[in-house]
Amino acid sequence: MFKRDLFSEEVASYLSEDEWLVIEDGYDAQKNLAYESIFGLASGYMGNRASHEEGDVRSSLPANYIHGVFDKSEAFQRELCNTPDWTKLKMYYKRDPIGIESGQSLDEYIRVLDMKKGFLAKHYVTTAHDGRKTKVELIKFLSRGHNNLGLLRIYLTPINYQGLFEFENIIDASVTNFMDFPRFRVKHLETLEVEPIDEFGASILSQTRDFKLPIATTTAVAVYDMAGNNILKSRKFRRYGEVACEFIDAQVKEKQTIMIEKYASIRTGRDSDAVVYDASHDLRQALERGFDNEFEVHQAEYKRLWTRADLVIKGDDKLQHALRFNIFQLMSTPSMDDDRTNIGAKLMHGEEYGGHAFWDTELFILPFFTYVFPGVAKNLVTYRYNLIDKARENAKLNGYAGAKYPWESADTGDEECPAWTVEPDGSCYRCYVADYEHHVTAAVAFGVDRYYRFTKDEAFLKEKGLEIIVETARFWISRLEYSATKDHYEINQVTGPDEWHEPVDNNAYTNHLAKWNIRKALEYLTRYKQDESQVYYALLKKIQMTESEYEQWYAISEKIYLNNTSGLIEQFEGYFDLKHAIIHEWDANNMPLLPDALKGIKRSQTCILKQADVVMLMFLLENEFDKETQKVNYEYYEQRTLHRSSLSPSIHCMMGLRVGKEQHAYDYLERSAYVDLYDNQGNTREGIHAASTGGTWQSVTLGYGGMSVDREGILTFNPRLPKHWDYIEFSIIWEQVPLHIRITHEDVIIKAESIDKKITYKVNEKTYKI
């Protein structure tokens, strides 16, 4: 039996087989907030948490985030705004609300995310205090056909009674960010108008408080019997402060099912000059097309997305399922056409970290898009280019040259990571991250380079990428400090990925990446000077750079202090002198525990790491370290890392594989893949760990699939499948050619969709061509 058989035939007919479903089987109010994230939907235009549409649920954080809609107001940083909640459709029988938590008992309950088709479905039967039994089912999706639209359809069946039902189709603009966190709760929108739309809907016009960006949220309902007859007679518009409401009713007979369809259309000043007019227009057209029509277009689009993005792991059903969940949430989130938005650290599923882009984008998320949806990857790297002026300002502001990218980036490119934060206990905390954590700037350059190497998008490179790589290199040059006594360049007072040691001098990760960045700039400058000198000279002119400025860069980069390049590498100067002890205990979730010997000692004075800098460094700059060095360092640092960042496990999976720690690697893969699906860190309620979704995909394709690009720029595979996997299968777009790849224990089978162009690739050192 499939889970869909628990639904009515009507709803079951839409649902995929179980392997494509994420299932909430039975309702637990304590888990509702986590499921709001897990079942969050995103359309590339907006993201919507899965708060129960009928309302009346005690613990719920309804949220609708829209790409590029940020505001600061009283918050200590510019945040992705919670915008009006358009999802609510309240149901009543004689004033008594019908909903998950409203009755005397909830007799049946199942909710599923159909990842294949990109929609939510639920089914429940509730018994009211007076014994009335009601069956409710729902389908909800954010249309990928018209991604500013959200639609839902409720099937309502009174099982043992009948009469007049009342409904409220609601837009609630009273929402805030951090609704359940009083200290941090901020209302980012002002409500300007709460109005009916002609005779068929309701709208709210809001604006952000800082920039006055207008946002129109519009909605309308339709009611049908199961024969498809419109049974909606009249609607009454009501204004309740910041809430717009359409009141409607319908007579329903015992055992009869009716469908209440809700349509919502959203527009902001980012995409429209007349937001209410345009949103209403879209709404009217959606109503005319109808739910089924919109749903079909939506499903066709998800089919297309999955054709590109699916990753089959034959022989490991649980992991297969989790992989699809990670891919589903990751691929659904970014805009397909907006190069002024990025992807926040919690995707569009929660507001922690303000919806800001971190280095997570370039190092964890971008690979997936680079390999699978290069159009999106192009938007993500272009986002950095669009904000390069702010990065230049940011460098200047801090006394440096070139472009220094902000640790946290929102819509303006300003540094959003505040110098002072408020802690949950109300104390003010001087936050040094923006001051010291400079490696993000190298990550941006790294992302651009990887994007280019994989896509061979020459236009992007010469128009935008080159400038980023040169300007970031320029930053590093200005950031270096020459030590005359030691005759080398140092980078002092920085923080590496491991934020528990802050600040430090000569962080191995930062120094290596800075060197890489400078060398990469020189490489591209040289190439363009030779091959396309007009591009080269135009760039120099634009960024006011003379050849003499960079002629010493190579020599300087040679003298950047790297404490070691083989053997054990010290994470930073003085790390080996800290109080050392290795991890010897793990908790019930297999999470490492602080060694007893280090308890009571200030974290920064111990060797224990939040996440491993050196391991990350070797993962990124694989070719610069020999196998033995990688092994020595992995083994050393793995014993000292608590993985208190969701960025850590996937890197340890991939590095574990490289150094032959298969069981380690698989444990880390699971940790990464399941973090939100099973709420393993207990914080899924705050959103989906974006870096984990991308890191998980990388772990399978780059890690187990052993896919990489070698020094010569050749696509190479060194697969290391676990014994219990039969094969993995996925698609990428390599140098603009779609490739379908199946990796078994014996073979790597690659099929190109187009054969206009020869593809060369290597498998375990042997070269092949197709």
Next chain:
Amino acid sequence: MFKRDLFSEEVASYLSEDEWLVIEDGYDAQKNLAYESIFGLASGYMGNRASHEEGDVRSSLPANYIHGVFDKSEAFQRELCNTPDWTKLKMYYKRDPIGIESGQSLDEYIRVLDMKKGFLAKHYVTTAHDGRKTKVELIKFLSRGHNNLGLLRIYLTPINYQGLFEFENIIDASVTNFMDFPRFRVKHLETLEVEPIDEFGASILSQTRDFKLPIATTTAVAVYDMAGNNILKSRKFRRYGEVACEFIDAQVKEKQTIMIEKYASIRTGRDSDAVVYDASHDLRQALERGFDNEFEVHQAEYKRLWTRADLVIKGDDKLQHALRFNIFQLMSTPSMDDDRTNIGAKLMHGEEYGGHAFWDTELFILPFFTYVFPGVAKNLVTYRYNLIDKARENAKLNGYAGAKYPWESADTGDEECPAWTVEPDGSCYRCYVADYEHHVTAAVAFGVDRYYRFTKDEAFLKEKGLEIIVETARFWISRLEYSATKDHYEINQVTGPDEWHEPVDNNAYTNHLAKWNIRKALEYLTRYKQDESQVYYALLKKIQMTESEYEQWYAISEKIYLNNTSGLIEQFEGYFDLKHAIIHEWDANNMPLLPDALKGIKRSQTCILKQADVVMLMFLLENEFDKETQKVNYEYYEQRTLHRSSLSPSIHCMMGLRVGKEQHAYDYLERSAYVDLYDNQGNTREGIHAASTGGTWQSVTLGYGGMSVDREGILTFNPRLPKHWDYIEFSIIWEQVPLHIRITHEDVIIKAESIDKKITYKVNEKTYKI
């Protein structure tokens, strides 16, 4: 053990003995709405439902009604507005709300209304999902010292943990009327300003939507340890749309108790020109006086009120308790100094009937105030005088002369009972009550006459009362229709108190009262012409009446058709021809059931009554009907009355006593006394039945005490105490002399507080003097 011993010593020290408490022992979410009414507080300025102050309760209708603040907007009548909720004080430990329904379990719970001192207290212990146990206690009162102030103090004790607690002091202006009744939900206020008050509080300025009446709601908090040290360090003001919030926090140690005091001050354009300024001023002064000081003044005032209003029933503890509850809610409600407001049919405890004054005021409520608080009674009758111009307009509008009082009266005196109402099923219903139910006009005159006869307030009579009685008589004269064939005057197309027969011709109740009203006008006109002719002529001039206009009134009144004055009186013409059957079954609550023989027949075509007109008539005009007639009619109609109005039982109690049906009478007394205290009709959630509170008081004093004023205006007593009562004891103010009355089975003992004036009274036909 007293119930107060379940509280901490601190709170227990404030609480009265059990007989003065209404107790909610253990929490049942299903009963919460009823307790919000039962525990509602009123200050004479405003009324406040007892919604739990910590919020986070699923089923709750927070409400704060202010005398005279009405608005119509989309409602079908002008309603007493729900104004901003100033009561909320939310508490959190690490984001986790602390409240009645918030935890894993509620281990202890008791809430009491201390009727003696006029405050609410609660105590509970809740265990959170993580095992934290918290004790919370609360005291809340609406100050009678400064009746625009509401205060509450929470005692918070973490039992097995400690740390930082966070609090939100909230004013919520997003409230509506009929919050849980989507079809009727209306928002009557617009929010104009949500602002901090200097550095110490928060305010919201609202206004009614129709008349733009400004309302300022202000609040501030103070936090103390139990040694009285101020431990409030800082407060942050936050604006969330229509919600004002002061965010504060405090460190609390394990087992330590802290006190969080909330002060609120409200002002409207009815009592201030600068509402926010004045409310803030009052708030600041209250803060300076402090909680204990304000509480002491408040308690002293309740002591004074009870000295006047207590009614002791020795030998019947349950009824004693209920009587005090009825008196407490009734006496707390009206303004002591505002003669432009009245008392709504649900007191200030719910919004059903729009907070409108009905004939309930004059016939059910006014006697209590006339006898106990004549100052309030004077305001209530003056309210009618203040609106007499509108009553004259209303008469003219309907084609009549004189003054026709509206069936439902709010602030303007317009008829608020709409011609069309919307039913819960959404259908529109033509409501004929305002068209036909004319007897309210006689009730207004009756109230004025009773007020005068009891108080001998000559000034009121000549300045206001006389005009009301004459103008209402003038209405009746114009309302009469002469039948030449029968040579009598008829009143056709009316509805009596029994609304199930609508309209009817020559309703006995209406015809008798019309006649009484005309005769009373003639009596006063004659008297003033003789005794104070300048008053008489001034009146005639003012109301443009000539002596010739009324010279035929007596003759006309003689010819008003009264179908019978002894023997069985037909309720209206044709009543005896209806389908008849007598009640022979009662439900589990002892409520009569429709006889089987009448089922399926249109109500108006059967003899079955909602409430008995003829019984009511005999109760009011006792002296016009002999004992036998009263008995015959009581017995006849009692068998045909379903008592579907809360006005019915008390009248049947008193009439039952008169005709010797003691057991009947006692059953009816209980029905009246317990209706809300035990939510016997299941609708206490909508408010307190105002008529029952007054009717219950009348049942004991006028019914069992047999107190009345005879034809000669002498205070008389014909006591009929039930055997199990030892005595009753109460106070009245008779002709401005406070009298203390104890009625035993043997005696009526009267003590006068002042002996400047001789008092004559009769007991069982014998005359006494003091």
